[in-house]
Amino acid sequence: MEKKFSAAIAGACMLLAAVTVTAAAHADPAPAIKPGPADAQFKAIYTQEWKWRISQKQEEEEDDDNGVSASLPRIDAATQAKRLAYWQAVMKKLDGISQDKLSAPERINYQVYKTQIAALIAGQVFREYEKPLNADSAFWSNMASGARKPLTNEKQFHDYLKQLAETPRYFNEEMDNMRAGLARGFTPPKVTLIGRDASITSVTDAKTPQDTVFYLPFKTMPATMPAAQQEALRAEGVKAIQAYVLPAYAKLLKFMREEYVPKAREALAAESLPDGKAYYQSKIVEFTTTTMSADQIHKIGLSEMAKIRAEMHDVIKQTGFEGDLPAFLQFLRTDARFYAKTPEELLMRSAWVAKKFDAKVGQYFGYLPRRRFAVIPVPDDQAPFYTSGRGGPGVYLVNTYNLPARALYSMPALTLHESAPGHAFQMPVAMEQKGRPPFRNAYISAYGEGWALYSERLGVEMGMYETPYEVFGMLSYQAWRASRLVVDTGIHSKGWTRKQAQDYLHDNTALSDHEIETEVDRYISWPGQALSYYLGEMSIINARKKAEAALGAKFDVRAFHDTVLQLGSVPLPVLEARIDLFIAEGGKSPYPNQD
Structure with a gap:
């Protein structure tokens, strides 16, 4: 067998x-x-x-x-x-x-x-x-996120109530699956699960059903709905949360604390899982859409880190700082001028960067998505273990938890990555293309994350970084993603410890200690995903260099960007082939009326 x-x-x-x-x-x-x-x-x-x-x-x-x-x-x-x-x-x-x-x-x-x-x-x-959870997210927190979506009509409210009633069955099936994984040692490493029950206790510790995230849709109901109907639906909502959701979460909390976390595996490496070498290679192929080995990727990471460190030293000279890289990183982590005093300040700075991009967008893109996005904070129950930001269609989430860990000099790079021209720009462009089958809207990490990281580099060309510190913040983020090639493969294929991974990020990026801890735990519990960013960016940068060299004066950056984004989320070999066609066609825009 x-x-x-x-x-x-x-x-x-x-x-x-x-x-x-x-x-x-x-x-x-x-x-x-x-x-x-x-x-x-x-x-x-x-x-x-x-x-x-x-x-x-x-x-x-x-x-x-x-x-x-x-x-x-x-x-x-x-x-x-x-x-x-x-x-x-x-x-x-x-x-x-x-x-x-x-x-x-x-x-x-x-x-x-x-x-x-x-x-x-x-x-x-x-x-x-x-294994339906990792250090970044879990099935129950994904369900809670769904509860934050506004409902707009009576049918949606009734459907939502039916969904709440299914919570016990759904959670039981998830726990049965997790027990099967536990029995064969297929779990996230125990160290990445410590404290993750906070997103469960945010529900179980609620004083009333109305205090849970699942009641949010009932707090803001359509004004066109009669008051009596609103009251009746609210009452049904309270009843459903009390009867189905709270008991399911209580059972899940007991399971996590008494059964799952104590017995979760101690080893970190994906290669230590059942058939681990094959499993980790499958994740490399999935997340990078290449057939490279862990060893090849590790070597690329070391090479790219050396290049980025050289750029960092040049920028440090521009600041006038006297000292080496470790001293400069310590200065950035501890000087109060680089950190927001309030969550609102961090949100406003993020919004300001996004609006600065709007002034530049016409020079670099011909096709603009119709979908706008909001800048909102990461929900409190997710923020302690959440990444610094996340973007997508209609939203740019900014983590305002632990402000001393959120450097302002990194906000331009983060905003370009998560909002525009990154995720909140790229995804709507792809979704607005006509006549494309719906499966094409599925997310391919190497393309999507590669584009978002390319967007950070593009910020230099666009004049988005106003100080050497902001340029260094961009380089720190580039090093963060390049170091993932080293750290992910180090952990999952070369026997690295958690501390080795944390030390590598500490010594090579300006990330705060809090961010380093949450990020490393994410890589440990989500093998391969971290590899997609830098390899994807390299593919786009190399494709652009090839097009610029081949087309010369005929190269139009707007047409190039439109071609990449119009294609949508695809494996990297498909993207590279599309740029070959772009070159063969003389660098024309995929939107004829914008040539």
């Missing part, structure tokens, strides 16, 4: 690698092919699978930002086995399609989709559903 299981895992890793290699092999510009039977065959496969995926609640409905499901997903072991069989059958169908017979748009769709299905299969084969 063990041999069969290992063979299945090895097969999944080979499949992921093969998909990436195939994408690279077929990514060169090809003669135009009109839509034909192959297109129709492929569309039928992904249309049917996507509808099924929605029914399984593995994805949200397209354009369903504020809706709410009337139920929570089924996640028991039998359901998971059926999902594996379904996706394996889909892959078999995909293997029967010749990419060379697909039209150009569908060929890109095929490369994206097949990579996506391969990652879904690998997740099922490795039974990642048995």
